[in-house]
Amino acid sequence: MTDRPLPLALRALDAxxxxxxxxxxxxxxxxxxxxQALATILTPPFKFWAFIDRIHYIGYRSLLIIVLTGGFTGMVLGxxxxxxxxxFGSEAYLGPAVALSLIRELGPVLAxxxxxxxxxxxxxxxIGIMRITEQIDALTVMALNPLRYLVAPSILAGLVTFPLMTAIFDVVGIFGGYLVGVELLGLSQGTYFGEMQTFVDMQDIMTGFWKSLSFGVVVTWVCTYKGFNVGHGAEGVAKATTDAVVLSSVLILVWDYFMGSVLP
Amino acid sequence: MERARVNIAVGLFVLIGIAGLAYLSIQLGRVSLLGATGYVVTADFPSVGGLKAGSTVEIAGVEIGRVEAIGLADYQARVTLRIHAGVKLQEDSIASIKTKGLIGEKYLRISPGGSDRIIPPRGKIREVEAPVDFEELLSKYIFGRI
Amino acid sequence: MIKVQGLTKSFGRQQVLRGLDLEVPTGSITVIIGRSGGGKSVLLKHLIGLLHPDAGRVLVDGVEITGLRGRALDEIRQRYGVVFQGGALFDSMRCAENVAFPLREKLHLPRPEIVRRVEAALHQVGLEGMGAKYPAEISGGMRKRVAIARALVTEPEIVFFDEPTTGLDPILVNTIHHLILDLHQKFRFTAVMVSHEIPEIFEIADTVAMLHEGRIAEVGPPPAIQASSNPVVRQFIRGEPENAEGR
Structure with a gap:
């Protein structure tokens, strides 16, 4: 914070x-x-009802959109x-192709x-509105840790709901592919599901599971952080919301690549 | 009231989610909840060339079990098969590794024998036939030594 | 007694508090007045421990709270009640749950005791029967009352009010002021209030402190402030336009 202007060459470096x-x-x-949020998860008291509310909020209320997008993704894939x-005359492998793309990649990422x-x-x-209306300060001055009430239940709910929603997405998608492949295009049902069972391993399912688990943490972490550190007024909340969605989406795709190269 | 409504919704969500997970892992991932059914026999091959755990075991094109594990024993490939409980294998049955179609995946075919003696659980299929090495076959054909 | 010594705080290049000194005697109502955006709320947040100063100290009954963090700070806060500017009620909870919240989460009282005290608190602020409503369903004046009930239900020794009457009509301002006065006479807490309700505030304050340019320009009982010869104070309490005295 110097008042004397820097030489031009140094100004760029300074910036x-x-x-x-x-x-x-x-x-x-x-x-x-x-x-800090993890520390409040690991130490009592645990806010059980806040956790249930978050599962309701993140999971149950997302069911419809998960079923819709999962079904159509499966149909498009099919x-x-x-x-x-x-x-190539290998339409017999439609089942495994649809199932593997859903289970390993598309299910966790799209969900x-x-x-x-x-x-x-x-x-x-x-959380942003709670911050700007001083509800978070109100918790703090009651000598209560806002992370324990707002962030820890969200992250835990993310851990629980994301794998479940991914599983729902996968299953609905597989049946979407079934609708198109078998009912519409005339592949035999036995081929569709039989080949799927031969090609899909528990390892594939675990890969998708670990991915969705980590996405659950990433999304709730980014979104609660952005809400907590919101700027001023309604504009600040709007910006934080946009930032949270953009950053979460980018991190999901980047992290998916890393997980994909680390997991078998 | 509200609490109960939320709880019911959450319970429903968790139930549907677990049903999805269960479908994936039991139906596709072949995780057995009640422990494995049927019985186990083994067979040693000089090479399994592409057969893997989960591949089907068939008699006359009908699935009678799955490959449970593949390991190494005495520099041979020891394949563990889980056969459905109702199916009996004669002692002189022949196990051979075949390919579905020209480039399809490998499976294990059992040709029934004529013996009166049945292979007991944890027994061994002695007669085996290694998979046809397609490349070798091709080169032999090309170089005219077939 | 709360003692503030040489409190200094800047945000970026803007220096908000410049070595502020203030004493708040136990059991009195001290009102901090001053221009909007002049640092009144910033001063209050330092007293509560929500902000940490660049320099200076805040002492509560001789204990310095400026360096405290975590559990030690929470111990001081156990004795606090705070009424925030907009009420800061949890909008996911009904009014009664809001008032019950500190009793349940902070004091871990048994259920019947909580119900009894919440009813008593809502009665004190004249809102019996409104407990089942959500904060969004009631008027601004009622929200302030619920906030006051929530701050006082734990019977704190020190209560902070951050502009408890902004956005209310003059009749409601008086109602809230008299409510605070009644409650103060009943519970004898130490009150620190930020307000710009001039002249209504002179009726309830024991001490008035005028904040100007990051320092306390003048402090004293209401009659002394009203009769002050300090041009800054005179200008502020008479509401004269800024250029009238050629500052």
């Missing part, structure tokens, strides 16, 4: 340095936030993969993206 400091500082806050496979759009944004907005 770069400030930017770097800012980025490292926010990353540190972001990490510390999760650490159609497109069939059209490709039929050229996470959908839930981010529906519940993640609302989570950020809700």
């Amino acid at each position: 770069l340095g400030q930017r770097a400091t800012y980025v490292v500082d926010s990353l540190g806050r972001f990490g510390t936030f999760l650490g 159609l497109q993969v069939y059209l490709t496979l039929v050229r 996470a993206l959908m839930v981010t759009g529906r519940a993640g944004s609302a989570l950020t907005a809700e």
